[in-house]
Amino acid sequence: xxxxxxxxxSVHYGxxxxxxxxxxxxEEGEIVSLIGANGAGKTTTMKTISGLLNPxxxxxxxxxxxxxxxxxxxxxxxxxxxxxxxxxxxxxxxVLENLDMGTYGRKDRSGVGEDLERVFTLFPRLKxxxxxxxxxxxxxxxxxxxxxxxxxxxPKLLLLDEPSMGLAPQFIRQIFKIxxxxxxxxxxxxxxxxxxxxxxxxxxxxxxLETGEITHSGTGKELLANPAIKEAYLGVG
Amino acid sequence: MSMxxxxxxxxxxxxxxxxxxxxxxxxxxGSSAAAPRPNRKFGAWSDxxxxxxxxxxxxxLIPIVIxxxxxxxxxxxxxxxxxxxxxxxxxxxMAIYALVAVGLNIVIGYAGLLDLGYxxxxxxxxxxxxxxxxxxSAFIKIPYLWTLPVAIAVSMxxxxxxxxxxxxxxxxxxxxVTLGFGExxxxxxxxxxxxxxxxxxxxxxxxxxxxxxxxPIFANSNGTPWYWLTLVILIIILFLVGNMERSRVGRAWxxxxxxxxxxxxxxxxxxxxxxxxxxLGAGVGGLAGALMGGQVGxxxxxxxxxxxxxxxxxxxxxxxxxxxxxxxxxxxxxAYIPLRFTAIAEYKFLIxxxxxxxxxxxxxxxxxxxxxxxxxxxxxxxxxVRKENSARVRKNxxxxxxxxxxxxxxxxxxPEPNAEGATS
Ligand SMILES: Nc1ncnc2c1ncn2[C@@H]1O[C@H](COP(=O)(O)OP(=O)(O)O)[C@@H](O)[C@H]1O
Ligand SMILES: [Mg+2]
Numbered sequence: 001x002x003x004x005x006x007x008x009x010s011v012h013y014g015x016x017x018x019x020x021x022x023x024x025x026x027e028e029g030e031i032v033s034l035i036g037a038n039g040a041g042k043t044t045t046m047k048t049i050s051g052l053l054n055p056x057x058x059x060x061x062x063x064x065x066x067x068x069x070x071x072x073x074x075x076x077x078x079x080x081x082x083x084x085x086x087x088x089x090x091x092x093x094x095v096l097e098n099l100d101m102g103t104y105g106r107k108d109r110s111g112v113g114e115d116l117e118r119v120f121t122l123f124p125r126l127k128x129x130x131x132x133x134x135x136x137x138x139x140x141x142x143x144x145x146x147x148x149x150x151x152x153x154x155p156k157l158l159l160l161d162e163p164s165m166g167l168a169p170q171f172i173r174q175i176f177k178i179x180x181x182x183x184x185x186x187x188x189x190x191x192x193x194x195x196x197x198x199x200x201x202x203x204x205x206x207x208x209l210e211t212g213e214i215t216h217s218g219t220g221k222e223l224l225a226n227p228a229i230k231e232a233y234l235g236v237g
Numbered sequence: 238m239s240m241x242x243x244x245x246x247x248x249x250x251x252x253x254x255x256x257x258x259x260x261x262x263x264x265x266x267g268s269s270a271a272a273p274r275p276n277r278k279f280g281a282w283s284d285x286x287x288x289x290x291x292x293x294x295x296x297x298l299i300p301i302v303i304x305x306x307x308x309x310x311x312x313x314x315x316x317x318x319x320x321x322x323x324x325x326x327x328x329x330x331m332a333i334y335a336l337v338a339v340g341l342n343i344v345i346g347y348a349g350l351l352d353l354g355y356x357x358x359x360x361x362x363x364x365x366x367x368x369x370x371x372x373x374s375a376f377i378k379i380p381y382l383w384t385l386p387v388a389i390a391v392s393m394x395x396x397x398x399x400x401x402x403x404x405x406x407x408x409x410x411x412x413x414v415t416l417g418f419g420e421x422x423x424x425x426x427x428x429x430x431x432x433x434x435x436x437x438x439x440x441x442x443x444x445x446x447x448x449x450x451x452x453p454i455f456a457n458s459n460g461t462p463w464y465w466l467t468l469v470i471l472i473i474i475l476f477l478v479g480n481m482e483r484s485r486v487g488r489a490w491x492x493x494x495x496x497x498x499x500x501x502x503x504x505x506x507x508x509x510x511x512x513x514x515x516x517l518g519a520g521v522g523g524l525a526g527a528l529m530g531g532q533v534g535x536x537x538x539x540x541x542x543x544x545x546x547x548x549x550x551x552x553x554x555x556x557x558x559x560x561x562x563x564x565x566x567x568x569x570x571x572a573y574i575p576l577r578f579t580a581i582a583e584y585k586f587l588i589x590x591x592x593x594x595x596x597x598x599x600x601x602x603x604x605x606x607x608x609x610x611x612x613x614x615x616x617x618x619x620x621x622v623r624k625e626n627s628a629r630v631r632k633n634x635x636x637x638x639x640x641x642x643x644x645x646x647x648x649x650x651x652p653e654p655n656a657e658g659a660t661s
Contacts, residue, residue: 050502076504084502090495101492104485105504153504 001064003028003188004049004080004157009058011041011048011212018044019212021058026157031179031189033199033220035233036209042192043085045209046161049190050082051075062157076105081155083146085162085192091135095126098134098145102152111154118185119148122178140171147178157188164195176202196233200224208233305468309461321579325460330576331569332467333529338552338568339474339561340521345550346559347487348514349494350404350411354418356546358519361395361422362388362526364432367536370442375431381442385470385527392523393516400515404508407497419546426538437537441530457534467528471565474521478561481517490514494559544586551589555596557603566604 002025011019018041026032036042047053049060051072059068067075081102090098099119103112120127123144129137134145143163150158160179164172176198183189193199200206203220208229216229223229286294309325318327337359344352365388368374370381379387403414426432443455444466454462481487489510492500501507530536548571556567571589575582596603 047498052498052501071506072501073504073506076502082502084499088496088499090492090499092495093491101488101500101503104489104492149503 002026002061003030003063004190005061006049007059007061009048009055009060011044011053012056013044017056017212019048019055022212022214023058024207024214024217026188026190027204028156028188029183029186030204031183031191031202033191033193033196033203033206034209035193035196035199035206035223037194037233039211040209041212042209043161044212046082046085046159046190046192050080050159073105076153076155077107079154079156080159081150081153081157082159083143083150083161083163085165087139087142087146089134089137089142089145089149091133093134094131095134095137095145096130098149099126099152102149104153106153112152115152115154119151122151122181123148139166140168140175143167143175147175147182151182151187155187157190158182159190159192161192162194163191164193164198172198194233196229197224302472306465309464316577318573318576318579322576323458323460325464326458327460327573327576329460329464329467329532331572332464332471333525333532334549334552334568334572335565336467336471336474336525336528336568337522337549338556338564338571339471339478340518340525341549342553342556342558342561342564343478343481343490343521344514344518345553346557346561346564347482347490347494348511349490350511350514351408351550352415352418352515352518353412353543353550354415354420354546355518355522355549356541356543357399357418357422358392358396358522359526359529359549360419360426360541361392361519362523362528363530363536363540364422364426364438364526365391365523366527366530367438367441368431370531371438371440371536373433373436373438373440378442380445381531382444384442384531385524388523388527389520392526393520395523396516396519397512399519400512404511404515416543416546419541419543423538423541426541432538434538437535437539439535441534441536443531443534455531457532460532463528463532470524470528474524475561475565482561486510486513491559548586548589551593554593554603555589557605560603560605563603563605 004026006025007023009019009022010017022045024032034042034045044053048055051067051070051074055068059066061067062075062078062080065078067078070078090101093101099116103109103115106112125141126144126148129141134142137145147158147160147163150160163175163179167175172195179189179191180202191199191203200220200223206218206220206223207214208216208223216223216226218226224234286297289297309328312319312324317324337355340358341352341355344350344355366381366384368376369379369384369387399415399418403411406414427434443453443457444462446454448454452459455466489500489505489507492503492505493507493510497507549568552567552571553564554567555570556565557563574588575585581588
């Protein structure tokens with residue numbers, strides 16, 4: 001049984017169709033990367049999985065259970081957590097308050113302290129800045145906060161929407177390193193990126209999304225080696 | 238930690254002290270202009286307030302409450318609205334507006350829902366009180382004080398009724414739709430015969446009691462008892478709102494205000510909480526309306542216009558959206574200024590308009606900026622972690638590295654050679 005399974009999912013914005021009959025799976029323990037150019041439908045896919053958007057057709061299954069109609073705030077409790085594109089942190093809350101919001105849907109309060117420690121270990125900067133307002137942090141810090149906050153719900157599946165967006169190259173490497181580390185600690189990661197190089201190198205498997213359709217799929221290495229992808233997404237050729 | 242070190246003013250500030258004392262260290266002078274900064278003076282003041290023990294807070298509060306109760310009796314020179322306007326009645330109107338602002342602050346300040354038609358709930362409350370007490374009404378009659386809880390219930394119901402279809406809208410769209418609420422009530426009052434249009438309802442009820450001179454204590458022209466009643470109710474509401482603010486519900490509202498999608502993906506049932514904010518705000522608005530109807534003694538369809546509704550919003554924004562003390566101040570000021578300065582009363586909308594423009598430019602947080610107190614739970618969690626950590630330090634002298642593998646990505650003391658050029 002796959003952890004996440006999309007079957008024939010289509011998503012519309014009004015009459016505009018953003019996702020066309022998409023099907024893919026994410027297995028437990030994997031890092032799966034979804035790459036694609038601007039407007040390919042990556043964010044739409046993520047929002048559909050987290051429940052912020054409803055598919056017009058198709059089904060989404062999480063741990064074997066049909067969650068297509070499930071509200072977003074319940075999917076968090078089930079174990080799907082999203083660090084949204086553009087960070088989406090709460091600017092007028094402090095770092096600690098932001099992280100605390102991540103535990104909102106949690107039933108087991110006992111593990112919170114432990115998870116907070118884990119987040120602070122992954123991102124020592126957040127600990128230094130725990131009383132700073134989210135909105136006054138730098139882009140990279142906000143990204144760390146968004147990921148940290150998403151981890152506070154102790155998700156089974158972590159959705160990361162362009163975590164490297166707007167970051168300088170050396171920080172991008174760091175973020176990807178941390179993503180691998182999070183995965184190593186047992187969290188399945190679905191990653192959306194334009195930064196195909198890093199995203200595919202770190203991934204078990206990957207998909208290429210073009211105007212709402214999956215056009216290539218394979219292991220990270222396969223996709224990296226594919227000349228068509230090289231040309232389109234890796235800035236080679 | 239060099240990672241993400243940007244051109245920030247204080248990236249060397251490592252110590253706890255620096256981060257605790259945000260006001261003085263200027264940590265908040267960072268990048269994002271959109272993020273509200275705690276105001277220096279008031280921020281420090283409210284910090285001090287929050288650190289005070291409960292008993293000490295009472296010691297400060299009680300004199301303030303006593304002064305508030307004495308206000309209509311003392312009739313302070315310069316401050317008084319006389320001879321132009323009766324001072325106790327002015328106090329009553331200020332208290333009513335303060336109550337309205339506290340209620341609307343739940344909707345606008347906490348949940349971030351710009352409701353331009355709040356007057357609708359005020360109207361529903363007024364009509365509820367009038368129709369259940371006035372001899373002009375064909376309805377059953379109940380004692381006036383009983384109309385207060387009924388007014389709350391009816392307005393909350395109307396709040397849910399108007400909220401359910403409209404709260405799916407966001408931002409500007411919601412604001413435009415709410416603009417219609419007040420008009421809906423006004424038009425209904427005109428076309429429904431039982432609501433009696435312009436003739437309206439005379440002799441709306443009031444609380445019982447007759448003075449020595451045979452005149453009812455709660456006569457329409459006797460502001461002081463009305464003011465005291467409203468003040469008692471205001472204090473009760475403040476107490477309830479304060480508790481709510483610090484609860485899970487309060488945190489959910491702030492999160493919705495900050496970023497609705499993010500709140501939803503944190504597990505906050507956003508729609509439900511928005512409807513709740515709307516309904517609770519409506520309940521307080523209806524309560525204020527019922528008090529107003531009773532005191533004035535006359536309710537008709539001419540009193541509930543959009544402009545007054547906007548004035549309510551101005552009270553909240555002026556005082557400091559999200560701060561209930563600010564809301565009281567804003568509400569009282571909006572009521573007070575036209576009564577005190579009768580010469581400029583005609584221009585009150587112009588003046589409040591200008592005041593709002595100035596506030597938005599120079600003090601976008603309002604007179605008393607909001608300072609959330611969401612940490613009740615988070616601090617506890619963090620304190621637990623600290624304790625655990627320090628216990629570990631004492632045991633084996635190693636503050637970090639709890640699990641060995643964790644933390645390997647970012648050794649705390651390894652400075653990246655190339656930390657410049659960070660995004661900000
Ligand atoms: N709220 C919206 N309303 C209408 N169209 C939208 C909306 N959001 C995204 N789209 C469209 O859907 C397509 C996919 O967008 P998106 O998922 O954001 O792409 P990506 O994240 O890959 O850059 C784009 O063509 C975009 O214009
Ligand atoms: Mg996107």
